[in-house]
Amino acid sequence: MKQTEVIAKLQTIFDTVFLEPVVLTPVLSAKDVPEWDSLMHISLMVAVEKAFGVRFRMGEVESTNNVGEFANLIIKRQLEP
């Protein structure tokens, strides 16, 4: 998958998880979204892992700085056997 495709799929997940609409861009970060707290973050990660069929390693999501890097991480995990 390309980054744009991943972000488009992430948008559908964000629309389900968040009450306020969040428009995803590659440079958007958690700090830009007031509703993105610890509960939302975990709900989001569980939904993303299920939707993309991936499993994130400890600490790697938290080390991404924005949606673009998060999308690249998803692509990286998808390419792993």
Added chain:
Amino acid sequence: MHSQSAFFGEILAYLLIGRLLVSHGRGGFREVAFGLLNLAAFRLFFFAEEDSRYLPTFLAYVGLVVLFYISLRLFAHRKGWLPWLAFFTPLFFLALIRYVPPSVYGGPHYPYGPFFIGLSYLAFRNSYLVVEIRNGAVAAPGFWRYVGYSFFAPTVSVGPISPYQQYQRGFAAEVTGPPPGRSALRLLVGLVKYKFLGSVLFQLTYANFLLDDHYHPWMDLPVAMVSYYLFLYFNFSGFCDMAIGAAGLMGIPVAENFNNPLLARNMREFWNRWHITLSQWMRDMVYAPLSKYLVGWFGPSRANHAIAVTIALVFLLIGVWHGVGWNYAAFGLAQSLGVVAVHYYTIFLKKRLGRDGFKAYNENRWIHAVAVVMTFCYYAATLFLFANTGTEMKQIFSVLR
């Protein structure tokens, strides 16, 4: 015991040599020299007093770091569960040295636990490095780079728990650190906070204000609570400012550890502003994986309770990380209570007020002001558990009239 002027001279020499090595040194020579410089500084600044336990403790400390490095090189890059051996090695020794009495594993001449200054910070930094390597964020460092990182003098004693990813940027070809003038100013600001403001407020903390062999009115208890909180803030954040400033003078970036915590509007926000690097370590290593597991176990309909349980466990760990004793566990539980209360209150408000009402609530200045005051008072009160042993608590209550 050497004089203050000699001590400042040593610090200045350390900073100058460090700066020269980082900015002008090259290749293997720089790595070895910088590693040895920090090892020597660690010995000189923390283990130079005339006490027969200091030298064996220093040597044991160096031995531990060598062991951590061996486990890192052997296991961090491997597949499957093997990296966890490298991850847990520093944490295992932290638990052994901090929480198991020496009499259990050695005789009375064994290096004394409290002399392992900064061990909690070292263990957390070095275990996090394993995760950074495993996740491909950094390559495994060479031995002398690892020694320099482990014993990096500005941050060795009280942190911040700055990740290796940030540390290694100081050694990159392009200079990325702050200008030296700004770092020097940061160091000076830290010195004023630590030495002056912290020292002044220290006079009004529990030990000096209440336990002075006199009776006190009950009003003196909240005075001591607020004073202790402010003393701790100026003392700890001041030291971190000095660490960040000193590291910046050498061109090595260090993570920020405080972000105006006195202005936090609730306990959840507080722990995103106070001892930030500890919070981030706990978030990445404990909160995220544990909450994901518990949400899966509790089920989506009870995700709120799964998060609450995770929060409670994380802050209990934070409490015991700070020290050995029931009072530290109680301090951790008090933090759990505060953050879990915010968690459920936020859920309640969102349901009760709806999206627009919740936004208006958060933007109301009066509510914000009251929330900041309440958070300030709550944390100041919980520090009573942190600052005093059980015996001291009884003594304090016995002198209040």
